[in-house]
Amino acid sequence: xxxxxxxxxxxxxxxxxxxxxxxxxxxxxxxxxxxxxxxxxxxxxxxxxxxxxxxxxxxxxxxxxxxxxxxxxxxxxxxxxxxxxxxxxxxxxxxxxxxxxxxxxxxxxxxxxxxxxxxxxxxxxxxxxxxxxxxxxxxxxxxxxxxxxxxxxxxxxxxxxxxxxxxxxxxxxxxxxxxxxxxxxxxxxxxxxxxxxxxxxxxxxxxxxxxxxxxxxxxxxxxxxxxxxxxxxxxxxxxxxxxxxxxxxxxxxxxxxxxxxxxxxxxxxxxxxxxxxxxxxxxxxxxxxxxxxxxxxxxxxxxxxxxxxxxxxxxxxxxxxxxxxxxxxxxxxxxxxxxxxxxx
Amino acid sequence: xxxxxxxxxxxxxxxxxxxxxxxxxxxxxxxxxxxxxxxxxxxxxxxxxxxxxxxxxxxxxxxxxxxxxxxxxxxxxxxxxxxxxxxxxxxxxxxxxxxxxxxxxxxxxxxxxxxxxxxxxxxxxxxxxxxxxxxxxxxxxxxxxxxxxxxxxxxxxxxxxxxxxxxxxxxxxxxxxxxxxxxxxxxxxxxxxxxxxxxxxxxxxxxxxxxxxxxxxxxxxxxxxxxxxxxxxxxxxxxxxxxxxxxxxxxxxxxxxxxxxxxxxxxxxxxxxxxxxxxxxxxxxxxxxxxxxxxxxxxxxxxxxxxxx
Numbered sequence: 163x164x165x166x167x168x169x170x171x172x173x174x175x176x177x178x179x180x181x182x183x184x185x186x187x188x189x190x191x192x193x194x195x196x197x198x199x200x201x202x203x204x205x206x207x208x209x210x211x212x213x214x215x216x217x218x219x220x221x222x223x224x225x226x227x228x229x230x231x232x233x234x235x236x237x238x239x240x241x242x243x244x245x246x247x248x249x250x251x252x253x254x255x256x257x258x259x260x261x262x263x264x265x266x267x268x269x270x271x272x273x274x275x276x277x278x279x280x281x282x283x284x285x286x287x288x289x290x291x292x293x294x295x296x297x298x299x300x301x302x303x304x305x306x307x308x309x310x311x312x313x314x315x316x317x318x319x320x321x322x323x324x325x326x327x328x329x330x331x332x333x334x335x336x337x338x339x340x341x342x343x344x345x346x347x348x349x350x351x352x353x354x355x356x357x358x359x360x361x362x363x364x365x366x367x368x369x370x371x372x373x374x375x376x377x378x379x380x381x382x383x384x385x386x387x388x389x390x391x392x393x394x395x396x397x398x399x400x401x402x403x404x405x406x407x408x409x410x411x412x413x414x415x416x417x418x419x420x421x422x423x424x425x426x427x428x429x430x431x432x433x434x435x436x437x438x439x440x441x442x443x444x445x446x447x448x449x450x451x452x453x454x455x456x457x458x459x460x461x462x463x464x465x466x467x468x469x470x471x472x473x474x475x476x477x478x479x480x481x482x483x484x485x486x487x488x489x490x491x492x493x494x495x496x497x498x499x500x501x502x503x504x505x506x
Numbered sequence: 507x508x509x510x511x512x513x514x515x516x517x518x519x520x521x522x523x524x525x526x527x528x529x530x531x532x533x534x535x536x537x538x539x540x541x542x543x544x545x546x547x548x549x550x551x552x553x554x555x556x557x558x559x560x561x562x563x564x565x566x567x568x569x570x571x572x573x574x575x576x577x578x579x580x581x582x583x584x585x586x587x588x589x590x591x592x593x594x595x596x597x598x599x600x601x602x603x604x605x606x607x608x609x610x611x612x613x614x615x616x617x618x619x620x621x622x623x624x625x626x627x628x629x630x631x632x633x634x635x636x637x638x639x640x641x642x643x644x645x646x647x648x649x650x651x652x653x654x655x656x657x658x659x660x661x662x663x664x665x666x667x668x669x670x671x672x673x674x675x676x677x678x679x680x681x682x683x684x685x686x687x688x689x690x691x692x693x694x695x696x697x698x699x700x701x702x703x704x705x706x707x708x709x710x711x712x713x714x715x716x717x718x719x720x721x722x723x724x725x726x727x728x729x730x731x732x733x734x735x736x737x738x739x740x741x742x743x744x745x746x747x748x749x750x751x752x753x754x755x756x757x758x759x760x761x762x763x764x765x766x767x768x769x770x771x772x773x774x775x776x777x778x779x780x781x782x783x784x785x786x787x788x789x790x791x792x793x794x795x796x797x798x799x800x801x802x803x804x805x806x807x808x809x810x811x812x813x814x815x
Binding site (some may be wrong): 193194195220224226227228229230360362363365474478479480481482484501 | 696697698699700722724725729730731732733734735737738764765766767768769772
């Protein structure tokens with residue numbers, strides 16, 4: 163049953179990890195405020211050892227250690243999470259256009275977070291847990307709604323049906339958001355800004371939350387690579403080779419919702435990451451999920467770090483919203499993929 | 507049929523005569539003005555029912571002492587508190603002609619950004635004069651006040667407000683700072699992405715007037731900026747216009763607690779001013795108050811620091 167390509171797994175992992183590390187390093191060194199490479203290395207080294215840097219390095223230290231480093235970390239983790247979630251959904255639904263943003267899962271998660279802000283849903287001593295839990299719950303809820311509606315319309319879950327339902331659901335979610343915003347007068351300002359999302363001001367705590375989520379959900383998804391391969395051929399095929407279809411499908415959906423929900427509650431909606439990277443990766447490593455999933459994880463991180471670098475530096479000192487950059491690349495990709503899948 | 511036409515013509519002639527005569531009688535009360543888009547507007551008499559869509563124009567109406575003539579306001583108007591008793595209508599891109607006509611105003615005051623030609627025509631066909639008030643700088647605010655004063659028959663009040671504002675600004679300008687200190691205006695907090703005010707904003711104009719350098723004066727208008735840039739530009743003062751809703755840290759505490767900002771001069775000296783009520787962002791008479799608050803704040807801080815230095 164083993165394919166020849168699988169033997170190269172370790173080697174492929176190493177290459178992807180190395181590229182990711184290099185890009186991470188570059189993104190920490192480059193930014194809106196130019197800081198010499200030597201100083202960057204020096205202040206990070208000092209910070210790790212816990213000693214203060216010299217007076218000449220005080221700007222470099224306060225730019226790199228508390229601002230740039232956590233931001234690049236968060237961006238990398240969000241990119242990896244969204245990309246992995248996208249790849250898993252595409253496999254599960256046998257649908258090349260499935261992604262948090264096209265299916266309306268991100269809008270659903272935003273709606274959950276906005277409701278949490280509007281109604282002041284919080285957990286004592288955990289200030290951000292309210293929005294996060296609501297975002298995850300609503301991400302899962304929207305996935306279930308979208309999928310059950312699509313099943314009812316056509317059992318085979320064809321690409322166009324599921325995308326249509328996703329778009330309609332997105333519109334529905336944003337109109338509900340508008341209603342909430344209209345009635346939540348005094349919190350209005352913060353909600354309006356919230357829906358735009360931003361990874362500015364990312365902290366190490368955000369990075370830790372993202373890393374923990376990715377560690378749990380990511381491991382579970384990676385362990386389901388074999389089942390996803392079976393789903394990619396067909397649900398019946400999966401059932402025949404002994405996959406518990408119901409259980410696996412639910413597990414994957416819950417994990418995807420956790421990833422999307424946490425990303426949305428920290429960075430807002432960043433579209434198309436889960437769509438673009440798995441497709442580019444598929445061209446390189448092929449459709450086998452055992453390689454596709456880890457490769458998507460690394461490439462998602464690389465893609466979003468580069469997009470964020472562009473957002474930070476292209477028009478410095480101005481900054482572009484990250485979602486604008488990814489949507490620009492993503493929309494072009496979406497059209498290309500859709501046409502290709504139509505003409506085949 | 508012929509008869510009907512004849513009667514109609516007679517009726518129109520009679521009506522015109524009537525109109526002419528009434529015009530003649532009230533000639534001394536006629537108001538003619540040119541609004542800020544260059545349209546000429548003529549009214550038989552000063553407006554008695556006015557709808558103002560922008561928050562700034564509502565403030566001006568109240569400052570003129572004509573709040574009782576305001577029969578409708580844009581949904582975002584929030585100052586003074588009495589304005590909340592006035593019926594609210596949608597404004598901006600959602601401007602709704604029917605809502606406005608229902609209030610039976612003589613005049614609608616709006617900014618140029620919000621209006622479309624069709625809407626203006628519908629309103630004018632219904633007998634509502636449309637006046638554009640759209641100040642882009644302090645001189646423009648004077649024009650707005652003058653315009654509304656004329657419109658409401660409050661010329662003297664308008665002149666008084668303008669001279670008070672000019673006096674306030676002149677007082678600051680006479681003792682202006684030496685231009686060595688810099689200020690960073692924070693329009694949107696870090697959580698939502700930092701936005702600041704560059705040149706061609708009221709904040710920049712007022713900072714320049716009092717001899718403060720705007721850190722981001724090289725940008726035009728409102729701009730989203732990188733957090734790193736604030737650190738590199740190291741402002742001496744920070745003005746944040748973030749609102750506080752009574753939970754969590756205040757905007758000033760939040761800025762003081764930002765990791766990496768501890769070496770910014772303004773943060774080290776705790777020289778952060780929170781202006782929550784649009785004093786520096788709205789083209790209204792309170793701009794002069796906002797300028798005074800900023801100036802006093804800067805002077806107080808400078809004095810507090812002198813002994814230590």
